[in-house]
Every structure is written in C-alpha cells, then in structure tokens.
Amino acid sequence: xxxNDKLVTCVWFDREQAREAAAxxxxxxxxxxxxxxxxxxxxxxxxxxxxxxxxxxxVLGRPFLGLNGGPNFTPNEAVSFxxxxxxxxxxxxxxxxxxxxxxxxSACGWCKDRWGFSWQITPRALMEAMADPDRAAAxxxxxxxxxxxxxxxxxxxxxxxxxxxxx
Numbered sequence: 001x002x003x004n005d006k007l008v009t010c011v012w013f014d015r016e017q018a019r020e021a022a023a024x025x026x027x028x029x030x031x032x033x034x035x036x037x038x039x040x041x042x043x044x045x046x047x048x049x050x051x052x053x054x055x056x057x058x059v060l061g062r063p064f065l066g067l068n069g070g071p072n073f074t075p076n077e078a079v080s081f082x083x084x085x086x087x088x089x090x091x092x093x094x095x096x097x098x099x100x101x102x103x104x105x106s107a108c109g110w111c112k113d114r115w116g117f118s119w120q121i122t123p124r125a126l127m128e129a130m131a132d133p134d135r136a137a138a139x140x141x142x143x144x145x146x147x148x149x150x151x152x153x154x155x156x157x158x159x160x161x162x163x164x165x166x167x
Contacts, residue, residue: 005063008063008064008065009062009063009064009065010064010065010066010067011064011065011066011067011117012067012069012073012075013066013067013068013069013115014068014069014070014071014115015046015047015068015070015071016051016052016068017066017068017115018052018054018055018066018067018068019034019037019052019055019066021066021113021115022034022055022057022064022066024101024113025057025059026057026058026059028094028097028098029059029060029083029094030060031058031060031061032057032058032059032060032061033057033058034055034056034057035055035056035057035058036055036056037052037054037055037056038052038053038054038055039051039052039053040052040053045070045072046068046069046070047068047070051068052068053067053068054066054067054068055068059081060083074116075115075116075117075118076116076118077110077118079118080110080117080118080119080120081117081118081119081120082119082120082122083119083120083121083122084122084123084124084127085121085122085123085124086123086124087123087153088123088152088153088154091121091123091150091151091153092150094119094121095111095121095150098111098112098113098119098121099111101113101114102114105149105150106118106149107146107148107149108145108146108148108149108151109121109122109123109126109145109148109149109150109151111149111150121150121151122151123151123153123156125153125156125157126141126145126151126153126156129141129142129156129157129159129160130142130145132160136162137160137161137162138160140159140160140162141156141159141160143159144156144158144159
C-alpha cells in the first residue's frame with residue numbers, strides 16, 4: 001500500500017465488494033483509477049488470511065480506501081459524495097449510470113449506488129441559482145429542485161427566471 005495523501009476516506013464495503021465498486025467508479029468518472037490491493041495478513045471476522053482486505057482507488061482525483069469489512073456497518077445518508085456537473089449531459093450521464101446499475105433514485109439530486117452509498121449529482125447551475133442575490137429567484141429555484149429527483153437544469157433556470165413550469 002502506497003497511499004501518499006495525509007487524509008484518505010475509507011469506505012466500508014460488505015465482503016469482497018470493494019474492488020467491484022472501485023472499478024465501477026473508475027469507469028464512470030474521469031481522473032479515476034483502481035490502485036493496489038492488500039490481502040489480509042491474518043484471519044479476521046470478515047475473512048480468512050489472504051482474502052482481499054483493502055483496495056486503493058481514486059475518484060475524480062480524490063484518494064479512497066475500500067475496506068472489505070463485512071456486513072456489520074452499512075452506508076447511510078449522513079455522508080454522501082457530491083459531484084458537481086457542468087451541464088445536463090454530464091448530470092444525466094452520472095445519475096443514469098449510478099441508478100441504472102443497481103442504484104436507486106432519491107429526491108433533490110440524490111441517488112444511491114448499488115452498494116448503498118449516497119451521491120448528490122449537482123449541477124453548478126443549481127448551486128448558482130440557490131446563491132442568487134435575488135432571494136426570490138433563489139427561493140423559486142430551490143422550490144423547483146424540491147420537486148425533482150434528477151436535477152433538470154432548464155427547469156431550474158425557468159424557475160429562477162420566474163417562468164411557469166410548463167413554459
């Protein structure tokens with residue numbers, strides 16, 4: 001294991017799922033790859049010695065360590081991965097890949113991958129709309145977002161501008 005970063009996020013997976021998840025993420029996002037795999041040097045509650053204990057991987061340039069820890073702990077919405085997108089095509093590509101590969105839709109740009117991790121696929125246009133100095137425009141954008149699952153940038157911009165939803 002040769003992680004050089006001072007701070008690395010460790011992501012707990014059920015038995016033997018870390019490499020599969022790392023490969024999925026690396027195939028989906030740019031500047032991502034699967035790195036070294038470490039076998040367990042001794043028997044432990046999750047596996048026998050020699051089993052895949054940890055997998056290094058990078059997503060969007062950020063280092064992670066996937067731990068095949070077993071079923072004791074499961075992900076929840078208290079921690080999520082936010083991916084800022086630049087346009088609807090990118091938003092659709094990431095959202096659809098996560099949801100269509102065993103994941104699930106949620107509300108307001110959130111979805112879960114097949115391992116139970118929450119992702120917020122968030123267009124920069126939404127962030128800009130909600131920070132609009134015109135607080136009425138920001139309110140309209142947020143209210144529109146609250147009705148969505150995957151974020152529709154055009155609908156956010158219409159709401160921000162004060163146009164009717166069916167315009």
